[in-house]
Amino acid sequence: MTAPAVVRPRLYGLLAEFERPEELVTAATRAREAGYRKMDAYTPFPIHGLSDAMGFRPTKLPLVVLAGGLIGCVSALAMMWYSTTIHYPLNVGGRPFASWPAFIPITFELTVLFASLSAVFGMLGMNGLPMPYHPVFNAPRFAFASRDRFFLCIEARDSKFDEDGVRTFLHGLGAREVVAVEE
């Protein structure tokens, strides 16, 4: 009887565009001072001081890498020790079975290998990559985030979020353009 209601996609947030990195850092600082917490910035290169302005805590990645390195180190030593003393002891010219100095190169290499793998996969995993779809890609000018523009997005899930208020706020920070991003 009735036409199906047009489902309007939910609002993800408001995306403000800036031309200079300094403007973005100021904007992020001001937004944080204004009490916004659920926000993210999008930039073509890492920007000094932005992490502090956004209020990010130091990343836990170094711990992941340390754990990876230790696993590599211990498993390499354990593998060589087990194979030469328990699984298949072989007397080579009376040398000790657990001749650890000769085990150092492989232990070192596997430590580096495991630590590097955990650095890369830890970083990708914490960042949630690969992520083929993300709402910000819907913003018409977002492609410039990988060229020469700097974006700040205040997300709708922020407890202080109200569309008109945030829009005015972002314009007040000197945003070149503010667009609504749909999920």
Added chain:
Amino acid sequence: MKEDAARRARGGPPVIEPGHTYASVTDKISSIVLARRTPLFWVLGFFVSFLVTMALLVAISYLLARGLGIWGINQPVEWAFDIINFVWWIGIGHAGTLISAILLLLRQEWRTSINRFAEAMTLFAVACAGLFPLLHLGRPWLAYWLLPYPNTMALWPQWRSPLVWDVFAVGTYATVSFLFWFVGMIPDLATLRDRARRKGFQIFYGMLAMGWRGSALHWHRYEMAYLLLAGLATPLVISVHTVVSFDFAVGIIPGWHSTIFPPYFVAGAIYAGFAMVLLLAIPLRKVYGLEDFITMRHLQNMAKVMLATGLVVGYGYVMEAFMAWYSANPYETYMITNRMRGPYAPVYWSLMLCNIVAPQFLWLKRVRGSPVALFVIAVIVSIGMWLERFVIVVTSLHRDFLPSSWGMYSPTLWDWTTFLGTIGLFLALMFLFIRFLPMISIFEMRTLVPQAGPLAMQPIPEKSVAGEEG
């Protein structure tokens, strides 16, 4: 800006020519990849190197069909072209990691425009290097026996052997180099995804970029990951050539059994690697008009690194001769006499000419300022480093302790085809790389333009400064 002025005051060309912006840097580098028309020199260059790669394929097929007898190796020279080329290629690879990791930790910002293709060079050089020991196994299809895996024979690799260490060192090196290269490229792949106009390219770069969107939180972790990788790759690159030198130094052959080998090999690797980076950079900047990004400053700095490592290598040669005399060991003494006056003396003296005499021209500012002269010296050094490995491997093996077991080695047609074939493979991979992937790190170049000012940051967080500014 201030830094730029300071750099000018110190003299020397800038690391990036003035007048560039974020946009111009982005567009210039991405247009090389996204151009609709493939340049003619690319087609020709790729065609030739592809043909040579096909020759490599023929050489390998024939080797698999007939066995190692088609090579010139025999008692007493069981290691020859295969090991010479392995060490040569793996040494060349070292400059890539040195530029990308060590120079990053030392905050040498000039590394930015050359690190990407130097890393690609590392990867392809390691791929070429890996082929040789694999083919030298005789039965390459059993190469997996080198790895520790549960098997019905209940056997394990010999952990005390440098040859097994090599498997782990080179395997780790190849993996970590690939990770470093790929992670460094993710933001640039996102740039290409956003710039690409053709559907196929959008999908191709989109898949590779994995949804990178330049989020500040992502950059935050990304920089930490990159820094940690650099910190891990730095001792790794030193360890790899050290382990390669152990292949020789642990043996008792005169001319091999020497503690100077690890540092001397590492210096030689960096020397050869920088020569190869110059060989690639000089034509590339010319044909793609990248003189603004790969400036004379880069070429001059690389020339200086080459000169310094060349002198270390020269010290190594002198020490080898000195120790042979000083040790008063008749076999060591004979080894050096045989190198200087034996049947392979021309190789030894060419090596001295290439590796000790040729780089001395780099003391002259005029030579360091001329791309043509640098290119010529880089060719000479590359040849010299290959001759060095020939001297180490062949002249040491062919006359050791017992004169009754002396012999001569000469390479066959198949030795040469395999060696030249890997050069073709290397160049073909390089051509594919510069056509389809960004050969200069775009996002790092953006941090160098004057527009970026003090906020732009090299991917190494400066903790003290960040604290003050935050």
